[in-house]
Each structure stands twice: as C-alpha cells, then as structure tokens.
Amino acid sequence: MVENEEVGNYYENKDRFYVAVDCIIFGFHEDELKLLLIRRMFDPCKGELSLMGGFLNKGESIEAAAERVLQELTGLENVFMEQIGIFGEVNRDPGERVLSAAYYALINSDDYDKVLAESHHAVWVPMKDIPELIFDHNLMVMIALKQLKRKASVEPIGFNLLPQYFTLPQLQTLYEAIFGETLDKRNFRKKVLSMDVFEKTDEKDKSNSKRGAFYYRFDYDKYNALMQNGSHFAL
Amino acid sequence: MVENEEVGNYYENKDRFYVAVDCIIFGFHEDELKLLLIRRMFDPCKGELSLMGGFLNKGESIEAAAERVLQELTGLENVFMEQIGIFGEVNRDPGERVLSAAYYALINSDDYDKVLAESHHAVWVPMKDIPELIFDHNLMVMIALKQLKRKASVEPIGFNLLPQYFTLPQLQTLYEAIFGETLDKRNFRKKVLSMDVFEKTDEKDKSNSKRGAFYYRFDYDKYNALMQNGSHFAL
C-alpha cells in the first residue's frame, strides 16, 4: 500500500507547526567564554533565563529569521552564524508544540547595541556558570559548544569573537577558553604564526603588562588565497 | 520597543508551517557508495528522482518522523541516523512552503524490505552518478556526504553499511568509497587492527579470490569499553 499514489492535494490535511529560532550567542570577555542570555519578562517561563529566540515568519527563510532575531537583540548584522539543527521533541515547549531551529553566533562582546540588549534584559553569563535554562536550551548550548570546538579547530572562526586588532596572548586565552584546556605558549605561537595569515602591527596593548603585547590582525585576503590552494587551517 | 513585553497569547497569530523530513539513505554495494532514491509517481515533480520524504505529524517528534519515513521505504528499524539540519528557503518547494529536516541513514544494502522499496519505485544510484534531484535534495546529499566523511573519520559508523561479518578488503573498499581516495593496504590494516575491536573468525569469504579473506566482526562491547576509558577512534 503506497499512500502517495494519490494525485494532487499533496499538502492538503497535513499538519502545520509553529517554528522558532533560538540563538546561542557567544562572546569573549575577561578571559572567559560567555553567552548572551535574556531574562524573560514574559510568559511562558517569565523570570527565567533563556536563549534569545523568536518565531519564524511567513515568507522568511529560517536563516533570515535567525539573523533577524540576533539583530533584534544586538543590533548586529553580518555576524558569523551556523545552524546546529532543529529541535522537535513534542513537549519541548510545555505551552504549545513549537519546533526550534538553533543557531550559534560569534560576536565581539564590545561591539553591539547595549541599550537594545538591555531592553531585552540581556546578560552575559560565563559558560561555566550557565544555570538551568528553559525548555531544551541547555541541550542546545551543549551542542553549540561542541560544534564551536570542532569548527574552531578546523577554520579560523575565533577572530569573530575578538576585536579587529588583538594580541597573541589574547588569542591564546580565547582558544584556551573555547577548548577548555591550557595550551603551550611557544607551540601555540609557532602554529599560529606559521600559517602566515596574521599581520603584525607596530602598536602594542599595554593594558595587561608593562612591556605590552603587539597587536595583530587577521588577514582575510591572505587566508582566502591560501584556501584556494588547498591549504588547511588547524589549531 | 520590546515587542515581547506583552503578556499571554504568546503563540497567537504566529505563522504555522508544513514540516517534512527527507532521508539520505546510504548503502554500499559492488564496491560503491550508493543512495536509495525514489522515482516519484505523484506530484509535485512526478516522474523525477528524489529522496524519500514525508510530512511531520502532530504528536510526533522530528526524529520519530525520520525513523518512520525510513521504515516506510525499507521496513527497517533501529538504523543509524543523524540529523544534518533543517532546510528552510522560502521557495525550496515550489508547490507550497515546506520546511524540511534532513537525516542521513546508513543501511546494509542486502538487508531491507525490497518489495516495500519496490512499491515506492526505489532505486540504488551510485554517488558518482547522482542526477539532478527535486527541490534542494542535491544540496542535502552534498551536506550529508560531508557529514558522513567527518563522522566516519572519528567514529566507527562504517560498519552499519556492511553485513555483520565482513572482510578487511571489503572494509577498506568501503572507506575508500566514503572518503573518495585510495588507502594503503598495510597502513589501513595496521590501524584498524590496532584498535582491538575486531574479532577474527575462522570463516573465509572466497567470492573475490581463490585464497579467500577472513571474515571479521565488529565487537561493540569491546568498543564501548574502550570509549569509557577515553580512547579515541580515528581512521
């Protein structure tokens, strides 16, 4: 018995579902990897912490919805985002059946619209202090972190969490935070610099030491050129 | 202006969407990696090739829907499946707006319900000969293959494509098919056997040579035990 042999009315009497997007927004501040969460001032789960989310609209692609939701909280556009999947357990949202497409985003935690974020009661929470969140948001965070680790070990996406100019000690601390392990200073620098996609500047950051550490910037052009030729990035 | 400050009726007047699941079903036969596709005997796109799909039902998790769809075609249960993401471009399905969650599955291409598959006009197509499929199914296939490669290099999932008993030459051919590159016989065997999760039998497969190759089987218990102790699989 092949149910589909019927003709026409293919979409008739199929069920339709609410679809949300939720954003796992990573930032890096005070040597820690953090998430931008919101304190919900609305039901369901008023007063609790959750990821920033929103509903998918008619005529809007899922990716566009994720970008819109991120922008509604941070004012940012053209941010590095990656889908981690759709979450569709029947009772994940106790209020109504809602499917949720989760995306993680990497932002520079100095450079976003703080007033806008404030209006959503947003707070930065260090990864190691993430409390219980609503629904299946803790699961989403766990998977996002796993995917971030994997991706960061294979593509230079960490820079999205730093300002344009950054020092090597900063970069190392960032990667230590992402991978959750300490790295050898000399080996780290050796590897990073051997990629030849960093441009050293003459400026120094003296906020962390008397001597000061040189600022570098990531050279996207060099990087793209290398990628053409089958090179491979790995940290 | 924070749109969400309103109370109650949270889900009111949000849009609802059709949600489908599509299965990228991998098999391995005649030294080739293949996909199980269906010739559509129904609209839209009647007569064309597509992935096996189906609509998500009320009260059914997305994962359950994927398992059901796979079973509708193959009769199989408890199959290795993994989500590759949700596809939500507005016009991906020209008939109606439908979101689709894509899953890939690994099955043993000798062991499924062929009559059932036949009734859906299913055909095995070698990966290298995949023609143009409907909608965004080619994109899904591409991403599934990428994910399969990555996963296979880090977890022993290839066995799902083979019968319980298999020979090392078979195993090697499989991995060559997955990765799309030839592997050194001695290095391959060395690595595989060094993992100590294979049990050699006394039986030989003589279908490919006069001498015959010993059958092995994958020992899931040994594997799980090793994984507990922080070991790491990689091919």
Place this chain on the structure above:
DNA sequence: ACAAAAGTGTTACTTTTACACCCATGG
C-alpha cells in the same frame, strides 16, 4: 603453472609535545 587477490614489516618523514630562560617596562 599461473593468475589474482590476501596477507605481512620496516624505514623515512612529518607532526606534536615538552620544556626554561631572557626581555621590556611601569611602578
């Protein structure tokens, strides 16, 4: 006897890890 696939070790090379001291500067 021979064709055809199965099976088997060693060496060079590349990558990864471990490790300790001097430098520059503001206070």
Place this chain on the structure above:
DNA sequence: CCATGGGTGTAAAAGTAACACTTTTGT
C-alpha cells in the same frame, strides 16, 4: 630595581606515509 607578563628555540616522541614481496588456491 624588581615584579609582571611578553617573547623566543630545540630535542624527544609519536604518528603518518611510503614502499615490495610472499602466500594461497581454483582453474
């Protein structure tokens, strides 16, 4: 002048990649 973080090279170890001949057996 000294405390603090920034910067630098080398050697051992592990892992990966390259490579050729012998074995078995059905025809």
